[in-house]
Amino acid sequence: MRAESVSLDRAPSLNSPSGNHLPMTRIKTLLALCLLPGVAVSALAEETYPVHPDSVAQEGVPRGKVEGPFKWRSEIYPGTVRDYWVYVPAQYDAAKPACVLAVQDGLNRARGWKLPTVMDNLIHAGDMPVTIGIFISPGVVPAPNEDAQPRFNRSFEYDAMGDRYARFLVDEILPAVSKSYNLSDNPNDRAIAGASSGAICAFTVAWERPDQFRRVLSTIGTYVGLRGGNEYPTLIRKTEPKPIRVFLQDGSSDLDIYGGSWWVANQDMLAALKFAGYDVHHVWGKGGHNGKHSTAIMPDALRWLWRDYPEPITAGHSERRRTDLLIDGQEWELVSEGHRFTEGPAVSPAGDLFFTDVPNGKIHKVSADGTVSTFVEDSPGANGLAFGPDGRLYCCQGKTKRIVRYDAEANEEVVLEDVTTNDLTVLHNGQGYFTDPRNNQLWHFTTAGEKSVVDKGIEFPNGVVPSADQTLLWVADTRGRFVYSYQIQPDGKLLYKQEYGHLHRTDATGQSGADGMVVDTEGRLYVTSRMGLQVLDQLGRVHFIISKPYDGWLSNVTFGGPDFDTLYVTCGDRVYRRKINATGAMPWQPPVTPPKPRL
Known part of the structure; x- marks a missing residue:
């Protein structure tokens, strides 16, 4: 699918707060400071952005309501407590399942982005469907006494790889909100958004559970070496594409610290998503690690994320893989269960x-x-x-x-x-x-x-x-x-x-x-694993990861079919098959000489 790019940022201004130009001596001083090690331009010039008209309350637009805070004690994150809020649009009809927008960092992030007003305007204009917003704070384990600090779970929950936070949403928060509101369970109707660590959290939820969330809004995303997020560009390139749509925002003055460069990491994410054939859109600017730029573009970001709704989001296809195994239209098929x-x-x-x-x-x-x-x-x-x-x-x-x-x-x-x-x-x-x-x-x-x-x-x-x-x-x-x-x-x-x-x-x-494990006539090795079916070349390098057909233990694999070009896998309590672009080399057959490997 096509990747799109727009720059809505504005260059930092050297104007004074009063609007008058600074004296030339002051400008020279600022420019000289910019040349000093460790002094960033963003620290010397205030970021300013125009206010988007859809971020301002408009006459004649019905206003939704924000309910909460509601207290939640999690079992998936034992000992934690947190608040969450629910935005309900004026157009909500309990007889019709509503779409969902989950937002990390709670009401403060939502208000910072002016989300209640933005959603009022976009829903009224028909630029996004009727959507329930769920604004969730990170968990905290309260301190046991007044001389101790609480345990702040934000990094553990947001920066971590794996499906824990996705399970927290799917198994705890969504069912809790569903007791009061009719939420759609269609993954095409669910979006998730966040900033910084909340952004990588949003991506991880969709990456791990595209059966639950398929629209991702990521701003100043923390795809760096804090808890393994720096591995995402590699995994995206190697893994079978998933049905996810992704909006990325970042600025060139974002953080550059011990965990990595946020700016470089977001560009790596974009390159990987494009390589793998995802539906991805990006807006780059010059700003730092804050919400100013994302707030200015929020209406357009949501408008892009929900464009062509209710058309389903589907997986893309990479045209550039070194190992090209998948056949269009061939998915995992259930062979036996029970x-x-x-x-x-x-x-x-x-x-x-x-x-x-x-x-x-x-x-x-x-x-x-x-x-x-x-x-x-x-x-x-x-x-x-x-x-x-x-x-x-x-x-x-x-x-x-x-x-x-x-x-x-x-x-x-x-x-x-x-x-x-x-x-x-x-x-x-x-x-x-x-x-x-x-x-x-x-x-x-x-x-x-x-x-x-x-x-x-x-x-x-x-x-x-x-x-x-x-x-x-x-x-x-x-x-x-x-x-x-x-x-x-x-x-x-x-x-x-x-x-x-x-x-x-x-x-x-x-x-x-x-x-x-099983091998093919090209000398590739297929290994079942927790992450999926990993395909290695003759030199022992993973080229591609075929997604598991089912959320069970992927225990084994072989080739079958009349031409030995169909993978059969045992997964949990089931057996699946999938025809691919390869032929199995069966151990009981005479040896096959594979081609010389590419180094």
């Missing part, structure tokens, strides 16, 4: 998909026509699955401490006994590997029943898969951030262990959540 915890997807040479329901000890089969049936009724603790070159299905059977295999009629044969297992792979030459996270070990085995430990020390070894040419073995560490790489020797032993694949991780635990 299980307890799905794992171990594996595809047979005939194209049938098999997966496990671990707690129920079942192995299910999805035929080429989409029919789901139970292949094995009782395989206790069945977890990882893999087909071998013999056409049989190998299974990590956790509760019996065995690896077993099944023929086409589901007849079971024991391969290994007295082993703790999680996931496994079987190569074309009949050699296999399985992970033992309980004992931090990696095992080699053969289809004839031989086994030996080939590595120790990974904190939680989980998924295991060979490279497309079957000369390297990759092992995921769920509790770390790396995928380990080894060179496979002719006798099955492993050499040259290295922390190779560098994964992105969330703030939730500091762990990547790396689990199942």
Whole structure:
């Protein structure tokens, strides 16, 4: 989509408050001071902006009301108390769901932006829909005595990465306001706004929950190294585009301190959003870290954010990605649901998909026509699955401490006994590997029943898969951030262990959540993780992150379909599929030589 830019700022004035020009000697003194280290122009010249006509109360425009403050004690942020206010437009009709504008930093921020008046005018003019404003203050944990300071939660709530604040809004504040007002639950009808740390908070809410909020207003946004926000430009470039519309404002005299340069960071955000194909608009000025410029442009910012409403906001598309996997119109499709915890997807040479329901000890089969049936009724603790070159299905059977295999009629044969297992792979030459996270070990085995430990020390070894040419073995560490790489020797032993694949991780635990893996014929490695399906090139660098289909544990992945060009993932209690621009390299097939990697 097209990115637009307008400059509504005005250059700082050297005029005196009375409107008379300063004496030339004073001007020279100011200019000389500007050359001194650490002295910013914004500190020497007052920012002035024209008052927008839509920020002034207009005759004949019905006025809404602001109710509150209402006190809120949060469970998601234990011990905190805060106030929030609700703006109700005069046009509100309880019979019709109203749109929502959530604003961080409470009524002070809303009044600073003149939001009640601006919303009165824009709603009356039809430039934005009938919208309930919710102005929310950051939480505070009150001091236990008069000699102590409260714990101020603003940075923790606003600057943090992850979905905690989004859950606070969705699970606590919106339901509370909905008791009194009819709020729309359509994400296309919800906007969120903030300044500084409140701005990155607004973006994070939409980024984490585009199923709840899709319109973001960000002014002097704190996309710097305070709590990880500096990672956003990289994540935006790598992650599958989300259905979000973003308005950015900043000034060239914004903060430049220990956490970074706000001005540079906002420009990086714009470049990343444009690269990834987002619907983004920006207004740059020369001002500092304050609300003067954003107040002057607020009516136009909201007007742009709600333009073409109620047309739905959709995800854009980047034309410049080095790794281009997605196909227009191909989204995640539900294959099967109603299980307890799905794992171990594996595809047979005939194209049938098999997966496990671990707690129920079942192995299910999805035929080429989409029919789901139970292949094995009782395989206790069945977890990882893999087909071998013999056409049989190998299974990590956790509760019996065995690896077993099944023929086409589901007849079971024991391969290994007295082993703790999680996931496994079987190569074309009949050699296999399985992970033992309980004992931090990696095992080699053969289809004839031989086994030996080939590595120790990974904190939680989980998924295991060979490279497309079957000369390297990759092992995921769920509790770390790396995928380990080894060179496979002719006798099955492993050499040259290295922390190779560098994964992105969330703030939730500091762990990547790396689990199942699969490779394609181009040599790319697909790793399920907390952040989504991370796609790495042969050099171990994440090029792209495909979003999870569902808010569950993304446990494993494989290729399937007649041409092995469809991803199948197990996620929570469900199985999904998605056709992409790649072909899987299955371990039981002969090795494939991928192209030489681009350095």
